[in-house]
Amino acid sequence: MNDLDALEAQSIYILREAFNRLDKIAMLWSIGKDSNVMLWLARKAFFGHVPFPVLHVDTHNKIPEMIEFRDRVAKEWNLPLIVGENTEALAAGMGPHKGRVECCTALKTEGLKALLAQHGFTGVIAGIRRDEEGTRAKERVFSPRNQSAEWDFKDQPPEFWDQFKTDFAPGTHLRIHPLLAWSELDVWRYIERENIPMVDLYFAKNGKRYRSLGCAPCTGSVASTASTVAEIIEELETTKISERSGRAQDKESEDAFERLRAGGYM
């Protein structure tokens, strides 16, 4: 087994654990590279089926190409897609001009919470990785959230020998993170190996590309000439620019991302 085989096997094990141990699970699909890989892994784990709903929280601020990609792939792969949004906040005119952390919290976190409450999900599969950011580096694979979807990062459950927390109080839920051990480079090497479709925005045009995809107003592109998967891999092998450097909401304050995540952000 090479390293990608090992990562794949581990992620499949995690997905199967979540499917077996939890009553009502769903997978978050942000249309980004990580969640596309995660979806691919789910189809491998369940032999071509995706036996749970795929959730997309629409902030109405996503880049149009992403929505187009979502609808096309959902149809081709016959995905049980559920699209949700925080209708109230959108109607009240929420947007990044009200503060980026506030906007993320209202449209993403609260939008997700509403979806969870509406469908009674007890487990949400999310494609976060440890190498993205300092607080995600401290995450568990099965990570509990309390009744307000908050993350108690000061008192996380022990997790070892692939024995995950699968018992939890009513009203609380688990976030399941099958890609936690993957790096950005692993993700792209796996995309290359498996030929997984990606939104075009990742590939450089006119000297620029997106490394991380989010909402249009808060996602910046990086200078790059990498226009194929192979070139992206080459670029990542030498870069010293952090992956979320284009994500504005992380930088509002020292602990902006920590606060976002503690409050229930992915």
Next chain:
Amino acid sequence: MSSIATALKVNPEVSVSHSASPMKIVVVGHVDHGKSTLVGRILNETGALPEGKVEYLKEVCDKRGMPFEWAFVMDALQAERDQGITIDTAQIRFRSEARPYVIIDAPGHKEFLKNMVSGAASAEAAVLVIDAHEGVQEQSRRHGYLLHLLGLRQIAVAVNKMDLVDFSQARFEEVKAEIVAYLNSIGVEPTYVIPVAARSGANIASVAAETPWYKGPSVLGALDLFEPAKPLTDLALRFPVQDVYKFDERRIIAGRIESGRLKVGDTLVFAPSGKMAKIATIETWGNVASAVSAGAGQSVGITLDEQIFVERGNVASLELHAPNQSHDLKARVFWLGKGPLKVGSRYKLKLATAEHVVDVVAIERVIDVEDLANHQGSEVARNAVAEVVFRGKSPIAHDSFIDNPRLGRFVLVEGYDIVGGGVIAEASSDEARNRSTHVTEVPHKVDAETRAIANGHRGGVVWLTGLSGAGKSTIAMEVERQLFLKGWQVTVLDGDNVRTGLCGDLGFSDSDRVENIRRVGEVAHLFAEAGMVVVTSFISPFRADREKVRAINPDAFHEIHVTTGLDECERRDPKGLYKKARAGEINDFTGVSSAYEAPALPELALATEGKSVDESVADLLRYIDNAFSLSAREQANGWGL
């Protein structure tokens, strides 16, 4: 299938430089000994930090009015930076020239041991950080102990903050001697002990000028010398069933191969049912060529040639190398629960994909990780280590941790929480039986001496052994009658009588005979302790079993070999058993179809051939009188005369 799914192609040119999985290293040690600083330094020296990270952290430190803190690279949480301690384990990657790494920074604060274990349990090797100034502290030892318990064998020691002791070789040697002595005592030989100043970077990535007396590698050099974990494909097949899928016409048994290999056509046996079936296919998805075999680490799905009932928690193996199955598990447990683990408590035990309800039947010893002393106790406190015996409601398929770590380890769940972990000890059948040794013996207020004086004789066991028909029962009953008439406290334990009650559940297989004798031995010694003379009448053909009974209390055990030969016994045949045995109606009959191992050095060899019963009884009574009577002097002393 859609165009996207079928457009797959496997690219054989996956870049070779990344084909090895990163080595997972955990950094542990006492709080504030500089683990996170060391890690931050390694990341910096290997160029692993993204552009602007150091500048950003400088800003963060300036805002707080403090000098630059390398630890902030790992201590990403606000609370960690505010308190200057690592709360939870973080994993960050870097590359040396030799290979990629994932470095796990584990908290040293006692409060966060569960987080330290969470980080350390997945590591292949460890760096134990010790403050040169403070020396070896409580968590240094605890972490060292736990690393070993978790199965980690490669440990390098970094003696940090050497700048605070002026890079003194003498101080380094002191700390080194102390930690090496401790690690050796738990069976660990550290690969290197390295003098380090993480803050200034001395001996982190290259050998420092400040320690010319040190001849070993830098920390990074020591990491590169660790051996990668060996794949578990060489061990016996263990395939715990994770789930059974029926998405379409296929019934796929899904799971991860924990050890060994399987291939199409192999006959699998499933524990605990013992049901067997052959592997028909190994299922795959996508354009991957169908597989004919798979090995440890792979998550697979198989179909069987027969529709046997299989469910999550079953363990598939090859027939000749099946895991152990028992209700009882003896394990070394590290306890992370908020309240103590107690005898009599019930937990959910998760082992591979199985879940069992277990009761704690014994806490054999609580281990003090400070001085490795053993303590008796009925509770295990938070963060402590103990040897515990669990009893499951149903048999538990397992291996000892040494034989196969994947099936030799488990976690305990109480309520909603994982509250501890354990590694399974090697269990001999004797150990399994002696599970009640945790019981603290309550001393009698009437001692053996007092009883002997009151009775006028000592208590003890007169163990008659010999072939069926040798005369054991006849002699035993008459001896009992005569001693009783003399006013002695006496009873007989007789084979056939015991087998209707105490041992009514046992047959005559070798293992049942062993257990029969064990029980009788224990009961006989209890009577003897009560001051009685216990005459036992059992063929007890195996020398080893009799020696075990003797071992319970050698001083009170008297082995009497009733030597009547096989021919004479068969001639007497009082119960007609030899006849039946010769006719093949009785299996395992001692002397005919099962061996009798005569005592080598019995206390008394009692001949019956050519003697009357009365003569044999008189011979034995003489021996008993000699061996058990108190002398006039002893009696006089006893009454205080």
